[in-house]
Amino acid sequence: xxxxxxxxxxxxxxxxxxxxxxxxxxxxxxxxxxxxxxxxxxxxxxxxxxxxxxxxxxxxxxxxxxxxxxxxxxxxxxxxxxxxxxxxxxxxxxxxxxxxxxxxxxxxxxxxxxxxxxxxxxxxxxxxxxxxxxxxxxxxxxxxxxxxxxxxxxx
Numbered sequence: 001x002x003x004x005x006x007x008x009x010x011x012x013x014x015x016x017x018x019x020x021x022x023x024x025x026x027x028x029x030x031x032x033x034x035x036x037x038x039x040x041x042x043x044x045x046x047x048x049x050x051x052x053x054x055x056x057x058x059x060x061x062x063x064x065x066x067x068x069x070x071x072x073x074x075x076x077x078x079x080x081x082x083x084x085x086x087x088x089x090x091x092x093x094x095x096x097x098x099x100x101x102x103x104x105x106x107x108x109x110x111x112x113x114x115x116x117x118x119x120x121x122x123x124x125x126x127x128x129x130x131x132x133x134x135x136x137x138x139x140x141x142x143x144x145x146x147x148x149x150x151x152x153x154x155x
Contacts, residue, residue, distance in 0.1 A: 063104065069126075081116075
């Protein structure tokens, strides 16, 4: 997992062609004006996701991971806390779903957290499980853009 300010995205985009394209998608401001939902960009290799939520309490944690995609999330406005853990020794709650590329795990009582504010991003690799959408103090409406790129990208 990596998190930083969007101004530093160029430092990480070089890690893989997939990340380069994922950041291009997130930096395209037209995505912020779209309705909530998923947008196919390059077939099943790359897509964007627009989400607007009100943050919630940490008790409602859906600890998730992807197997096929690297998930890059950018907070456009507001803030959220994301709890995270590694997949070692965690019990699977729901097996991998090919259609959503999602595995759900039973959360641990103690997990680390990061706080993302506006113009901050996080990169989640398949070994990093996360529970997003948590509030810091009071519920906050926020907008998050996600770009998911296949883990291996030969282009």
